Amino acid sequence: xxxxxxxxxxxxxxxxxxxxxxxxxxxxxxxxxxxxxxxxxxxxxxxxxxxxxxxxxxxxxxxxxxxxxxxxxxxxxxxxxxxxxxxxxxxxxxxxxxxxxxxxxxxxxxxxxxxxx
Amino acid sequence: xxxxxxxxxxxxxxxxxxxxxxxxxxxxxxxxxxxxxxxxxxxxxxxxxxxxxxxxxxxxxxxxxxxxxxxxxxxxxxxxxxxxxxxxxxxxxxxxxxxxxxxxxxxxxxxxxx
Numbered sequence: 298x299x300x301x302x303x304x305x306x307x308x309x310x311x312x313x314x315x316x317x318x319x320x321x322x323x324x325x326x327x328x329x330x331x332x333x334x335x336x337x338x339x340x341x342x343x344x345x346x347x348x349x350x351x352x353x354x355x356x357x358x359x360x361x362x363x364x365x366x367x368x369x370x371x372x373x374x375x376x377x378x379x380x381x382x383x384x385x386x387x388x389x390x391x392x393x394x395x396x397x398x399x400x401x402x403x404x405x406x407x408x409x410x411x412x413x414x
Numbered sequence: 415x416x417x418x419x420x421x422x423x424x425x426x427x428x429x430x431x432x433x434x435x436x437x438x439x440x441x442x443x444x445x446x447x448x449x450x451x452x453x454x455x456x457x458x459x460x461x462x463x464x465x466x467x468x469x470x471x472x473x474x475x476x477x478x479x480x481x482x483x484x485x486x487x488x489x490x491x492x493x494x495x496x497x498x499x500x501x502x503x504x505x506x507x508x509x510x511x512x513x514x515x516x517x518x519x520x521x522x523x524x525x526x527x528x
Contacts, residue, residue, distance in 0.1 A: 339519065403461070406458070
């Protein structure tokens, strides 16, 4: 597609349930990033993929959070046993992943709004 | 360690006023890239501009201008003759040469009132 797409756009779940959030990056982008944005807050880095590997998982807040990427394209962020504090907008971004390039830029998707009741 | 500071949490102006959003960054690297993103109420972050550390030339795009000063580690963003549609949260970000990770500031919420 033309831009980064994310699904679902909204997800309401009950505490304790597992959720999966999907990100489809811009075609040709090898790098993919997940961020979390709580209401009125800034961007919290979660994890970054280069191809299918995740060189930086430092932002994952707990072992309930995991992410994978297959085929160098779509990524899934999974939150197990959701808690109310997981409620936030989860943003995905992608880039060409050319770290040595001055033009490499992240482009963001519309986000998934997760509400844990 | 890298850090981006946007000290202004929220700014309110009246339409047609000029407004400057501050961004101060910290890095010991000599080659890096600076970015501004806009997040309107709809929520999707929109890329506005990218600047290289070796290019301190200021840039103007319509009502938007950016002032990059390495001496003060600042990359400020000015909107001239603000409009209600400029109301959004603006994020400044830093990326180091040869690294893909972005360091984002906490954002500045701009309210432009009619």
